[in-house]
Amino acid sequence: MTEPKEPAGHRRPWLRIAGLTVGAVAFLFPFYYMIVGSLQKKADTSLGGALPSPGNLSLDNYREINAAISLGQSLLNSAIFTAGVLAGTLVFGVLAGYALAQLKYRGRGTLFAAMLLLQVIPFQLLVIPLYVQIVRGYGLSDSYLGMILPFAINSVAVFVFRQFFLQLPIELFEAARIDGASELRILRSIALPLVRPALLTATLLTFIGPWNEFLWPFLVTKQAGKQPLAVSLANYISTVASAATNPYGSILAGACVLAGPAILLFIAFQRHFVSSELGSGVKG
């Protein structure tokens, strides 16, 4: 991140830090409580229950949720769904981002305008026609392909790629073209290595989309064996949970498993997920 432009809070820095701390507690406490609750043998909603008590700890909730929705299979389904979207975005999204930024051809303006326009269309509106097309028309229900198709290329990622490719000096490409390099070769050996930060940022942005998505895979998958974790956990919350010995505990155990990978990945790569890099990552 670049240096802060506003002068540091030298007059009353503690007020600022106190405010931020209150905010951070409000943002982090539910996650802490998620972990504590998932380990409670018996749900304890009292104030004391917010602290882990040694006598009430167990992994029973994880066993219970695993027996109900088979965590391994659900995680695998989530992983395949996410990997499919990532592959589509990193291959076709990069190609489109490069073309939109550095090549002059007919229809470029139209495609760019369409890309911007579709940011304001609520995706959920398209759910009914997509359902008619993909599930009823092509018969792709309970298939990974049916899940992946509407998300195959993340438009925000295409936009990020374009912004990064735009910042590369055009002379670099002109020189390579005069030397007779093909566009694909220029992209592979010159442009891509220079936009590595963009690839990471876009991968992270793209990852949380399908990993967290609920409505579409919920509509496409009816068989439990094909459902990603977000869907199987939601079905557990809305139907099965009441039959469990500690319904909140097992819900929270499932929530920890669903939230864990996204949060860990984000913390590991958080320095790539900052505002300045979205705008000017190739400068540094």
Added chain:
Amino acid sequence: MTTTATTPTRRQRLTTGLLGRQPIGLLLSAPYAVFVVAVFAYPLGYAVYISFHKFIFTAPGVSVPRPFVGLDNYTAVLADPAVRQAFLNIAIFLVINVPLTVVLSLLLATALNAAIPFRTFFRVSYYIPYVTASVAVVGVWLFLFSSDGLVNQVLGGAAPDPSWLINENWAMPSIAIFVTWKQLGFFILLYLAALQNVPKELYESAAVDGASRWRSFRSVTVPGVRPATTLVTLLAIITGANLFTEPYLLTNGGGPSGKSASPVLLMYQRGIEQGHPDVASAIGVLLVIGVLLIAAAQRLLERRQS
């Protein structure tokens, strides 16, 4: 280099005129263009088409008559009290969520934009709800806000009865606050980016003029990030219009008595559960018209202000 390479032949000039200087761009962006048409443009048109016809689901390959019915689906939708309630609910949602989002994300972004200790820690904490699945955090909110949950234990006698998520008056505001909390990190990120573009000199001259911190926030920061505010408002409205997971799970299908149902939840219930995609599409088209109207009104307001 030979002369033929520098002076383009007639054929080269023709393709340049027709396809542009680097026609390979067409090839590279073709997959994305096909995707945009197949997943956005075509379904968008198809949604409008479905909303003007009597439309039922069929097995693949089966064709049934789907007669044109004009505005029938729209009149049915507008006469449906549940649909009207859902649009009212989303209006309540936006009135709470949008101002809260704009104010909190700008304040927190400003606080984060200074040299303070633990800056990375604070930034990461604010982004974490945004990167987490709604389904996962809904689980812990159900636990926190249940009748005998931690929040009510803390509030004691001040807790609403019936509890938050099953209370007709509190269900929708609870969802609005949940979504504000969940999405705030993303909007803080947008504001942090915008704050980098506010010239430092403006703060310095405000300080020289003896302006208080609050004063310089109001007369330098707020106008400086106005384009970002427009974007944040628009994106918050679109997020609100897409509301589905929270009423489906947090308030158990838009309860109590439809007081937290959203238009998208009704699209799911009417369209997929009850098998009326035509009615559901009409709801969707009305929803998009609503979003576009709000966005247009917002642009008009902006232009008048500047």
